Amino acid sequence: MASRGINKVILVGNLGQDPEVRYTPNGKAVANLTLATSESWKDQSGQIQEKTEWHRVSMFGKLAEIAGEYLKKGSQVYVEGKLQTRKWQDQQGQDRYTTEIVLDPFNGVMQMLGGGSGGGNRGQSNDGGGYQQRAPQQQQPQYQQYPNQGGGQPQQSRPQQQSQQNNPPMAEPDFDFDDDIPF
Amino acid sequence: MASRGINKVILVGNLGQDPEVRYTPNGKAVANLTLATSESWKDQSGQIQEKTEWHRVSMFGKLAEIAGEYLKKGSQVYVEGKLQTRKWQDQQGQDRYTTEIVLDPFNGVMQMLGGGSGGGNRGQSNDGGGYQQRAPQQQQPQYQQYPNQGGGQPQQSRPQQQSQQNNPPMAEPDFDFDDDIPF
Amino acid sequence: MASRGINKVILVGNLGQDPEVRYTPNGKAVANLTLATSESWKDQSGQIQEKTEWHRVSMFGKLAEIAGEYLKKGSQVYVEGKLQTRKWQDQQGQDRYTTEIVLDPFNGVMQMLGGGSGGGNRGQSNDGGGYQQRAPQQQQPQYQQYPNQGGGQPQQSRPQQQSQQNNPPMAEPDFDFDDDIPF
Amino acid sequence: MASRGINKVILVGNLGQDPEVRYTPNGKAVANLTLATSESWKDQSGQIQEKTEWHRVSMFGKLAEIAGEYLKKGSQVYVEGKLQTRKWQDQQGQDRYTTEIVLDPFNGVMQMLGGGSGGGNRGQSNDGGGYQQRAPQQQQPQYQQYPNQGGGQPQQSRPQQQSQQNNPPMAEPDFDFDDDIPF
DNA sequence: TTTT
DNA sequence: TTTT
Numbered sequence A, B, C, D: 001m002a003s004r005g006i007n008k009v010i011l012v013g014n015l016g017q018d019p020e021v022r023y024t025p026n027g028k029a030v031a032n033l034t035l036a037t038s039e040s041w042k043d044q045s046g047q048i049q050e051k052t053e054w055h056r057v058s059m060f061g062k063l064a065e066i067a068g069e070y071l072k073k074g075s076q077v078y079v080e081g082k083l084q085t086r087k088w089q090d091q092q093g094q095d096r097y098t099t100e101i102v103l104d105p106f107n108g109v110m111q112m113l114g115g116g117s118g119g120g121n122r123g124q125s126n127d128g129g130g131y132q133q134r135a136p137q138q139q140q141p142q143y144q145q146y147p148n149q150g151g152g153q154p155q156q157s158r159p160q161q162q163s164q165q166n167n168p169p170m171a172e173p174d175f176d177f178d179d180d181i182p183f
Numbered sequence E, F: 001t002t003t004t
Helices: A061-070 A158-163 B061-070 B158-163 C061-070 C158-163 D061-070 D158-163
Strands: A002-004 A006-015 A020-023 A029-042 A048-060 A076-089 A095-103 A109-112 A132-134 B002-004 B006-015 B020-023 B029-042 B048-060 B076-089 B095-103 B109-112 B132-134 C002-004 C006-015 C020-023 C029-042 C048-060 C076-089 C095-103 C109-112 C132-134 D002-004 D006-015 D020-023 D029-042 D048-060 D076-089 D095-103 D109-112 D132-134
Touching: A006 A048, A006 B029, A006 B076, A020 A061, A029 A061, A029 A076, A029 B006, A048 A061, A048 A076, A048 B076, A061 A109, A061 A132, A076 B006, A076 B048, A076 B095, A095 B076, A095 B095, B006 B048, B020 B061, B029 B061, B029 B076, B048 B061, B048 B076, B061 B109, B061 B132, C006 C048, C006 D029, C006 D076, C020 C061, C029 C061, C029 C076, C029 D006, C048 C061, C048 C076, C048 D076, C061 C109, C061 C132, C076 D006, C076 D048, C076 D095, C095 D076, C095 D095, D006 D048, D020 D061, D029 D061, D029 D076, D048 D061, D048 D076, D061 D109, D061 D132
Parallel strands: A048 A095, B048 B095, C048 C095, D048 D095
Antiparallel strands: A002 B029, A002 D132, A006 A029, A006 A076, A006 B006, A020 A029, A029 A048, A029 B002, A076 A095, A076 A109, A109 A132, A132 D002, B002 C132, B006 B029, B006 B076, B020 B029, B029 B048, B076 B095, B076 B109, B109 B132, B132 C002, C002 D029, C006 C029, C006 C076, C006 D006, C020 C029, C029 C048, C029 D002, C076 C095, C076 C109, C109 C132, D006 D029, D006 D076, D020 D029, D029 D048, D076 D095, D076 D109, D109 D132
């Protein structure tokens, strides 16, 4: 993975809702987080102002499973990834663009914050909670992209469904992401 | 400027075109850069693939002036700022969202890269070229937001014009940004 | 503050001990934190290995006061600053070098993590806990460096004392840092 | 590679000298860079002050080879790695500590800046110059640490030599780093 | 020791 | 639309 340029996003924020985790036909997890970061300052009249920024964060595979298992609404988390803008069509067939923070296996870092009793873990299962997870590296690149499954399984046709509505379709990985890869 | 959360973007890339610099009625500069970062990798068949990501970068005041003076199409630049998503209406009155990297006086860093003959400077004027510019800090907060000018000068009505088309309006600062502040 | 180059450190870790806070003759706070970050991995025999890295973090003024008030041993914190290596003499008069992460008013960010009941606050005083503090900007540069006090107060001769021992002297700010500056 | 904490350093600077590249008995490259970052500002009397910070940067394997081939004194480079402090003994047997920025296969990023004629490449060989190199991921962890070679080749006894002098020994990787790994 |  |  060479590149000309650096594309890095670092966020520390709280989840606005439980992670959305979906599975590809091959059983790979894809998680979307909605993360809030906020700034507050005193305005000219001395009033405290606050502004919250919401971020869409996407991750895949093992990271997505960990997110689904340990994060919930309100959890505080550190994420590091790259900016990616995707084009999609809304109901009217118009082009729309959505920018997300994507954690891929080469740049993605996620760390749950506030370990101990104050941590952001779901339920009691605290094992591994509070541990950063670097996106596991892809060991042996596979020869099939996730969206173009050749097999006979019925496609879940996720993209098509979503392109009919006014919300962007779920992020898709731009790297190999296949059943046989152990993450 | 307290905050709950970290919202940081770091990019190193090349400008896709000369910076767009506009001026507010009060004479303050606003610059928009279009920055490319690209990744390349070998795909499964051994072919080299390349993917370019385009980023909108906005800066204000002195930083914007420096960008306008020293950067041009092709310039390589380091920028550090925050993610910000703005809502606007397109011609059809539909809500649209645009995500930008905003360099404000508290977090913004810009540095021109590749000094010397290979630098990204426009023309011969090299004074200060190749120098990083931290967004100058606001010394004395002023009492008027940039968009709500009270004076008698004719507004340049930039937002309105742009909300009639299908491109997002220019970014506006979310901090004080007034004539009397020396940046 | 122009610069040629970027010098940025981002840490998320836990304090190994309560912050050390000292005061200059002018009453300005200087805080030193000892921050642990650790990595764990499976070694070749499948054993889990862990390695902890310890970092010295220095901050000044308001940030130092906040650290002293809200952080304690074990607190989890995000810090962003710059790398700085200082030279000092040990008891034998030999040159020694110590590298620290310095949070100055232009680049420093500190954010307490794990808000709520799990937060890292000392005692009950939770006001402001869990809030990031950007190093306050210096409003009006003053004309006296912290170490060269002209007044009649007895110098606390901190550096001299410490240069007699085998521990590095406390970090000193490399920016204006004077009584009249409101931070 | 899980971790509790974030340990990240991002530098953009110029090399103070050509990279030092050495080879382990197994033929793996280890490179040390000396990187300058500088800040300049106007002091109280209006004089421009400048302060340069020097950083030791260590990298291994393929990254080290690229550094040795394409970087030279004066080259501008982006590096991203982690902070690591190593303990060593000087001639007098006293403990000394040296802090470095280490680019390991999991976090290391290096990008040569200032492509084109102003680039920092050595000689004419420009192939691949100006390309970022992420530290290649270790595909198959091997069972022998670099310093503990079992084979019959004569050790180059690098550490011992250096521990006799007052300069720190060369950095050593804290991860598997063996002949059979293709980087 | 670099760079501007 | 950039860059290599």
